Amino acid sequence: MSDTEKLNQCVLIAKALWFLPPPARREFAVGLYDLGVRVHPELATQQIMVSGVPGMGAHAPQRPVSRSGRDQWALVREWAPDLADKADAATTEAQKQEILAEIRTRYSDIIAEAEQRITAEAERLGAGGGA
Numbered sequence: 001m002s003d004t005e006k007l008n009q010c011v012l013i014a015k016a017l018w019f020l021p022p023p024a025r026r027e028f029a030v031g032l033y034d035l036g037v038r039v040h041p042e043l044a045t046q047q048i049m050v051s052g053v054p055g056m057g058a059h060a061p062q063r064p065v066s067r068s069g070r071d072q073w074a075l076v077r078e079w080a081p082d083l084a085d086k087a088d089a090a091t092t093e094a095q096k097q098e099i100l101a102e103i104r105t106r107y108s109d110i111i112a113e114a115e116q117r118i119t120a121e122a123e124r125l126g127a128g129g130g131a
Helices: 001-017 024-033 054-059 069-079 080-087 093-106 108-128
Strands: 048-050 062-066
Touching: 001 024, 001 048, 024 054, 048 080, 080 093
Parallel strands: none
Antiparallel strands: 048 062
């Protein structure tokens, strides 16, 4: 087992220990990994949603939410309630596309930054090798 795989698994285990204070998560994650605990993100039914200002880092409030499509609007509902209300009211495909276009227009800088990060991470994983 490579060190990279162990590191990745410990990070995933630490994320699953969202209810522990941040400094303790690392120690528990390594201990649980050594005991044989593994996390398979593709099988996860829930994810951790972080709210609060970015400067809070790992100390921001966190809560588990379902990975279903309905719960993924919770972040939009928190930061742009008007868009979430429009999305809830949309009934036709044309209305849904209009809302997506508004999101792309309003948050184009955030979307561009996310795309750059995804591309950089994909290149890093492709060049650096996986497990």
